[in-house]
Amino acid sequence: MTHSDRSDTARLLTPADVRRLAERLGIRPTKALGQNFVIDAGTVRRIVRASGVGPEDVVVEVGPGLGSLTLALLPHVRRVTAVEIDPKLAAALPGTVAELAPELADRLEVLAADAMRVAELPGPDPTALVANLPYNVAVPVVLHLLELLPSLRRGLVMVQSEVADRLAAKPGSRTYGTPSVKAAWYADVRRAGAIGRNVFWPAPNVDSGLVELLRRPAPPTRASRQEVFAVVDAAFAQRRKTLRAALASWAGSAPVAEAALRSAGVDPSARGEALDVTAFARIAEEGPAGAP
CATH class of the missing domain: 3.40.50.150 (Vaccinia Virus protein VP39)
Structure with a gap:
């Protein structure tokens, strides 16, 4: 039919x-x-x-x-x-x-x-x-x-x-x-x-x-979905802050957050709203051991 x-x-x-x-x-x-x-x-x-x-x-x-x-x-x-x-x-x-x-x-x-x-x-x-x-x-x-x-x-x-x-x-x-x-x-x-x-x-x-x-397939990344989503949640919890400041609690400190961002090729003074999902995945890959 x-x-x-x-x-x-x-x-x-x-x-x-x-x-x-x-x-x-x-x-x-x-x-x-x-x-x-x-x-x-x-x-x-x-x-x-x-x-x-x-x-x-x-x-x-x-x-x-x-x-x-x-x-x-x-x-x-x-x-x-x-x-x-x-x-x-x-x-x-x-x-x-x-x-x-x-x-x-x-x-x-x-x-x-x-x-x-x-x-x-x-x-x-x-x-x-x-x-x-x-x-x-x-x-x-x-x-x-x-x-x-x-x-x-x-x-x-x-x-x-x-x-x-x-x-x-x-x-x-x-x-x-x-x-x-x-x-x-x-x-x-x-x-x-x-x-x-x-x-x-x-x-x-x-x-x-x-x-x-x-x-479509998830972005290719070594980080798990949960790890990527933890970065996303932290970035938008205080969306007016720079990522260096917004990710400080996730990373353990602002300097560690800045290092992770630079390693991921992301400007630490950017805000979460500027990043696509693949950029968040790169940050999660660079996350410090023990980050949520």
Whole structure:
């Protein structure tokens, strides 16, 4: 069956469907779980198109909620593993899919779990991450899954617009920081569009953005990921300071930090926002014995 043959075999949720399902389950969207349900079918179709997934892909979806994006994904992919922290929503999702897309129900696996605490996923290795992520945990979830699942080749996530800017920022920009560098360890990251507020229920008081991630090898380095990330954390903990000063606690003293920076070919008077991930990796390689 071709991609186009399968494109319309799931009925997508309407705004009325979303409210009806929420009422049936006694669900009131909570800020604590970052719940803003997508009620616009055009938006979920757009996300699926932009994600580039196809018939062979195994998709991990975090925070499927009532199933708007899940139903849009299922016709196009081999399988969706949906990770949902809310037990009520997790329990209801298979029934929603069975009702609206019965011929696709066997492509769905639901895991009732906190994505940040998941150590492994059931079924075949996922190849893509496609999700409308809760704003308050978007960055740690993305980084955790990229580390946990080396089989992930690509991702498309919807996050708060400011978070999208930070994830996709390049060195030298005002929004460049820890999330930018850590995401760049795993993938090429770019903004992939803006999403308005009126496609959600309830409408959030912030705009959203799409972020595309394409996996690439980590920078070649003798340092471990943990060692590189320790340098990144130290550099941006006091981002207004020069690297010589910011890395003093990491290195043990400012003079030792300066020596490590010079050995790595980095100007000690530079700031963290000027460095790309490969420069941080070089600094970590030069780190003194016993540095965190």
